[in-house]
Amino acid sequence: MRCVSCRMGLDHCHGTVMLHESGGVECTDPHCSDAEPARHALVVECGSIQGGCDCQATFYAELPRVS
DSSP, X not given: OOOHHHHHTOOXXXXXXXXXXXXXXXXXXTTOSOOOGGXXXXXXXXXXXXXXXXXXXXXXXHSOOOO
16 A cells, blocks of 8 residues: 555655754655655654754754853
8 A cells, every 4th residue: 555645646755854953854764855844744843852852952052151
């Protein structure tokens, strides 16, 4: 059985896109050629994954401190 998008010939990916707080975007499918969120049925923010994401520590460490 194929997914609806495959049957309709739509440009899509079966991976999950992760939106990073640093502005980056990546897909869990190593063969994905375009991590555009519109091509993916599943899109998550990196802060919502269990254990967090390495970019969060980097992102917050780079923010200017308010005195």
